[in-house]
Every structure is written in C-alpha cells, then in structure tokens.
Amino acid sequence: MTNAAVDAFFQRLSDRDPEPVGELDYVNPYTLLVAVVLSAQATDVGVNKATGPLFKVADTPEKMVALGLEKVRDYIKTIGLFNSKAKNVIALSEILIREHESRVPEDRETLEQLPGVGRKTANVVLNIAFGQPTIAVDTHLFRVSNRTGMAPGKTPLAVEKALEKRIPEKWLLHAHHWLILHGRYICKARKPACPVCPVSDLCNFKDKTVEPA
Structure with a gap:
C-alpha cells in the first residue's frame, strides 16, 4: 500500500x-491488566463473563491477593488455561503491591517483567490505560x-x-x-x-x- x-x-x-474502544471490560488500570492477561488464547466475550463477577469483589491487587488462588481459579475456570492464569494474576498482584505501590507500571519493560505479561499485553495496557500510541x-x-x-x-x-x-x-x-x-x-x-x-x-x-x- x-x-x-x-x-x-x-x-x-x-x-x-x-x-474506538477495546471490548474487554475493566474498571481501572489494574483490572485492565488482569483482563488482558486472561484474554490470551480466549475471547473477549468469554473473559468478560468471568471478570464481571471477579472485579466486583477484587478490583485492586490487595483484594485479589486476599481472595486467594483457589477462589480466583473458581471465578475464571471458564477461561482457557485458567490454572496458570490464576497463578499469574496472584503473582503479578503480589509484585505490584511489593514493588510498585500497587500501581500498574507505565513503561513496557517493567510491565513485561510481570508474570503472564508479554509485549502484546503490555502494549494494550499502555495504549488503553495510559494513552500511549502503541x-x-x-x-x-x-x-x-x-x-x-x-x-x-x-x-x-x-x-x-x-x-x-x-x-x-x-x-x-x-x-x-x-x-x-x-x-x-x-x-x-x-x-x-x-x-x-x-x-x-x-x-x-x-x-x-x-x-x-
């Protein structure tokens, strides 16, 4: 062309x-990050069905960690690869609390260091949450x-x-x-x-x- x-x-x-807007539902940068991690090899519609109830009880890293691995797994069990994704969600939440004052980083390199976050996921978060032209x-x-x-x-x-x-x-x-x-x-x-x-x-x-x- x-x-x-x-x-x-x-x-x-x-x-x-x-x-234009993305089709994943979220309420803040943290829930967007979680939703995008869960969307790998899954449809946005399927992810939204699971995260609707999940985000009502856990919309911060602290609440997600408090919920615990087993309960997170129960919320997302309809999503493909839910076992590994639940572990990643808990792990990245712990890192956000421990290393980033519970805030989602605004640079690709730091985002990519989080469990379950690759370049594509990082680019989505940077674009939607922080208005970067990725x-x-x-x-x-x-x-x-x-x-x-x-x-x-x-x-x-x-x-x-x-x-x-x-x-x-x-x-x-x-x-x-x-x-x-x-x-x-x-x-x-x-x-x-x-x-x-x-x-x-x-x-x-x-x-x-x-x-x-």
Whole structure:
C-alpha cells in the first residue's frame, strides 16, 4: 500500500468510528491488566463473563491477593488455561503491591517483567490505560497488515515495527483498535467481508471475496 492509501485507510475507519474502544471490560488500570492477561488464547466475550463477577469483589491487587488462588481459579475456570492464569494474576498482584505501590507500571519493560505479561499485553495496557500510541499485534492485526499489504511481516514484532513506520502519527493512538475491530468483523480470517469493506479499494489482497451473482 502507498503512504496515501494508508492515510486514507485510517481516515475512513476514523470517519466510521472516531473513538474506538477495546471490548474487554475493566474498571481501572489494574483490572485492565488482569483482563488482558486472561484474554490470551480466549475471547473477549468469554473473559468478560468471568471478570464481571471477579472485579466486583477484587478490583485492586490487595483484594485479589486476599481472595486467594483457589477462589480466583473458581471465578475464571471458564477461561482457557485458567490454572496458570490464576497463578499469574496472584503473582503479578503480589509484585505490584511489593514493588510498585500497587500501581500498574507505565513503561513496557517493567510491565513485561510481570508474570503472564508479554509485549502484546503490555502494549494494550499502555495504549488503553495510559494513552500511549502503541501497536498491540494480535492475530487480527497480523492478518490485516499482511493481507492488505499495509505492513507485511513474518512475525508479530516485525509487523508492529512496520506499522509504526507506516501509520501517520495522527492515527497511531487508535490504530490498533481500528485494525483489531476491522479484522474481527470485516477482514475475517476465513471469509473476509470484502463487498461491504469500507477500504476494499485501498487493499492489495488479490483473492477478495465477491458477492454471488
């Protein structure tokens, strides 16, 4: 895609949804962090069903630790990998209390030192909780970036770096939300909805879905 096409791509997505938001429910930076950790290899809908009741009783690191591993596990048992995720939630909560005055760190390197937190999770938290223009590359972003020709790459990190170079600064804050939502609802993996896609003419995908005659 040309630079002009990339700019037009985000202009159109912005026109349709000027203030995109993530689909994970949370009440503060801490619960956002927990929700994103729990969302690995799980759907946002499934995570929200579990965290709704959980966050009503534990919305701070202290309350989560007081709840204890067994009860946390019970709250999130409908989420995949719930055993290891429960351990991570308790462990990261203890570290936040012990080393960060119960506050969620505002830099990627420190966030990545927490149990269960990788680069993608850190980028989501930095973007949503602290308004930093980070790009969190999940399966949707990876697919859309490669399929459209916007920022091809063989790894999530390569795509992230390419997107940071390609996306005009004015779009960076909301870019990963626009791309996630576009990949989730329009540029889907098995059958992209090209006939209703608002940016189809800007996309370099050769095998676009066509409406049946």
